[in-house]
Amino acid sequence: MTRHLETTILTYPIAGVFTISRGSRTEAQVIVCTISDRGVTGRGECVPYRRYGETLASVEEQILAQRDFVADSGSRHELVKRMKPGAARNAIDCAFWDLESKLAGVPVARALGLAAPKALTTAYTISLGEPEVMAESAAKHAGRALLKIKLGTTDDESRIKAVRAAAPNCRLILDANEGWTSDNIEHYLKVSADCGVDLIEQPLPAGNDAILGRIRHHVPLCADESAHETADLEHLRGKYDAVNIKLDKSGGLTEAVVMKREAERLGFSIMVGCMVGSSLAMAPAVLLAQDAAFVDLDGPLLLARDCEPPLRYEASLVYPPERALWG
Missing domain, CATH: 3.20.20.120 (Enolase-like C-terminal domain)
Incomplete structure (x- = not known):
């Protein structure tokens, strides 16, 4: 079965107002990327940040532009060479990690060499x-x-x-x-x-x-x-x-x-x-x-x-x- 990439935009209300020197917000808008393969789905979430020239639309477009790459058995290691650092690559990369973990039955913590991650x-x-x-x-x-x-x-x-x-x-x-x-x-x-x-x-x-x-x-x-x-x-x-x-x-x-x-x-x-x-x-x-x-x-x-x-x-x-x- 060919791997399939999808995106979903979600809005989470902030408890009150979140203010930094560049402005205030009352909600957080995120993009969730999912990669599905053989009935298993991996997920990754990113937060586009205007300070770095990112918008919901631009980041989602960057993610969806990788659909063919993902479907054609692309890997997260190749992804690093294909895309610039930023929110879009993060969402896809983390979805890859989650998918790999589920397909292999090996927790990401173990793949990172963490025997027992702690609080x-x-x-x-x-x-x-x-x-x-x-x-x-x-x-x-x-x-x-x-x-x-x-x-x-x-x-x-x-x-x-x-x-x-x-x-x-x-x-x-x-x-x-x-x-x-x-x-x-x-x-x-x-x-x-x-x-x-x-x-x-x-x-x-x-x-x-x-x-x-x-x-x-x-x-x-x-x-x-x-x-x-x-x-x-x-x-x-x-x-x-x-x-x-x-x-x-x-x-x-x-x-x-x-x-x-x-x-x-x-x-x-x-x-x-x-x-x-x-x-x-x-x-x-x-x-x-x-x-x-x-x-x-x-x-x-x-x-x-x-x-x-x-x-x-x-x-x-x-x-x-x-x-x-x-x-």
């Missing part, structure tokens, strides 16, 4: 808002082990201090989403250090971050928008201390595994992150993140409802996927 401590994101609103949200979630704070305003100092006061015992990640400048970054780094911040994501715009190689890192810096695929890593040395690997950036688990291995060889700490999507999108990332220094896979926690079956979340822990979900 991980994930960050929980505090949306960007006025300092008192962010403090209120941080206080509500102060029992969590790790909070990720969205920043990128003209007054992030008050927001950092307000969150720290509201959640004095939490580890903190700050995510400026390219919102700081060469004029204020050294000040914000010192404020962050004084507030006991553990990590800062992408403080400056990608491609405009040379200063990071010349200033003192009072807090470790993590590349996000600057780090898409393995080829990017060499250019980040000396500027960043860690890299955030997201499947929707790398274009799937296949490339992400290679990227993670090379990042570790180059001395970077690893963060595994996500877009705002359902548990289907998080499932392969949980396996990738098994020994990561930082895990940010809270996408489903930000939704008003999740896919079925969902990942298991308990407080700050996210558990490996059951095979009914993925892999």
Whole structure:
């Protein structure tokens, strides 16, 4: 039987409003790719991201353009050479992984060499808002082990201090989403250090971050928008201390595994992150993140409802996927 590829667009309402420096959203729109073969179906989910020039329509078109390739026994290893990194390739790649696992009767975890994947401590994101609103949200979630704070305003100092006061015992990640400048970054780094911040994501715009190689890192810096695929890593040395690997950036688990291995060889700490999507999108990332220094896979926690079956979340822990979900 010829393999068959299909796509479905789904909309998940966000619990409240999710705001970063580039705007606000009340829903997450995702594309699910399915590949069927011999009565078995593999699934992968991606989240198109406008920051990278992606739309639902463009990503779905890219996925469907691979129908003949998939039907003609194409593989995920060949897919990496055929498609550029991004959401479309991620959805197909993860569907391939899921299909292979089901057909072979071998869990993806075992294929990755993970004898017994474990539950991980994930960050929980505090949306960007006025300092008192962010403090209120941080206080509500102060029992969590790790909070990720969205920043990128003209007054992030008050927001950092307000969150720290509201959640004095939490580890903190700050995510400026390219919102700081060469004029204020050294000040914000010192404020962050004084507030006991553990990590800062992408403080400056990608491609405009040379200063990071010349200033003192009072807090470790993590590349996000600057780090898409393995080829990017060499250019980040000396500027960043860690890299955030997201499947929707790398274009799937296949490339992400290679990227993670090379990042570790180059001395970077690893963060595994996500877009705002359902548990289907998080499932392969949980396996990738098994020994990561930082895990940010809270996408489903930000939704008003999740896919079925969902990942298991308990407080700050996210558990490996059951095979009914993925892999």
